[in-house]
Amino acid sequence: MEVAIPEYWLLPYIFASFSMLYLFGYFVIFRKWSRKYRPDASSCLISLFHGTPAVLMAVSAILHGPIRGFASANTTFQNVVLDFSIGYFLVDLLQYLILLPGDYLFIAHHLATLFVFITCRYLVVHGAFSLLVLLVLAELTSACQNVWTLAGLRKEELPNAAKIYKILSPPFYALYTVMRGLAGPLFFCRMSVYFLSGMASDVIPIWVSASWIIVVGGAILASILWIFNLWLEFFREKVNRTRKNS
Structure with a gap:
């Protein structure tokens, strides 16, 4: 006889x-890596097991939800997807607090x-519909970003890692720019206009929706600044290589 796990016990x-x-x-997997890199590498591992599955689950939850609106009631499956991401972020936050307590930016991001x-x-x-759309746009880059990050950790020691890092950088930057710098902000603006209009205040208190706007807006801004700096570094290195070869 199959025993169903109550929804609230999934987390x-x-x-x-x-x-x-x-x-x-x-x-086990990264036991031979330097202690300096093992926390980040292990973080990438759990991120790989969160990002793409979260996208697939969120897309399914969005498409099969009875109502798709910014403030619609959460479905059972949408709550499961939220729990899946909450569980991941709690573990990753703990590893930052224990092993990388000085990484304030990531700690703040995870808390938010x-x-x-x-x-x-x-x-x-x-409001799960709104957040799951943003989750999809954010995590679509997850697989590429984690492989890129893992290669970046070892690029100074392993030629193959340096090669992978170099090959992945342009497509990863481009995908990240489209998702986090274009699609994300466009959806965020539509969501913000809806919440700030007060149309959701009967089910989502205005202080909650306003806090979501502030947190998500800050995360999007940070992402745009991060990818902008990566593009600057990419083109700076490209110009330097061209000058050396000329």
């Missing part, structure tokens, strides 16, 4: 699964993301 299982995966990466997901999932139980 501990998800948290435990990502925790075990992180420890497996740290102590968790605030948005948790308030949507457990406080107002509305």
Whole structure:
């Protein structure tokens, strides 16, 4: 006889699964890596197991939801997707707090993301459609970004890693720019106009929706600045190589 796991009990299982995966990466897969790189590498591992599955789950939850609106009530499956991401971000946040406490930007990013997901999932139980669309746009670059990051960690030591890093950089930058610099802001503007109009205030308190706008807007701005700096570095290196070869 199959025993169904109650919806609210999924999060501990998800948290435990990502925790075990992180420890497996740290102590087994990356055991021969320098201690300097093992936390980031293990973080990339769990991110790989979160990003693409989260996109597929979120797309399915969006397309098969009975109502697709900025403030529509969360479906059961949309809540499951939120729990999946909450579990991942909790594990990754803990590894930053324990092993990389000086990485304030990522810690702030994870705390902000968790605030948005948790308030949507457990406080107002509305608005998952909006957040899952943003999750899809953000995590579409996850697989490429994590492989790029792993290659970047070892590019000074391994020629093959340096080659992968070099090959992946332009397409990753381009995809990230489209998703985080164009599509994301466009959807965010539409979402912000809707929430600020007050049309959702009967199901989502204005302080909640306003906080979502501030957090998501800050994350988008940070992403744009990050990819802009990467493009600057990319073209700067390209110009320097051209000068050396001329």
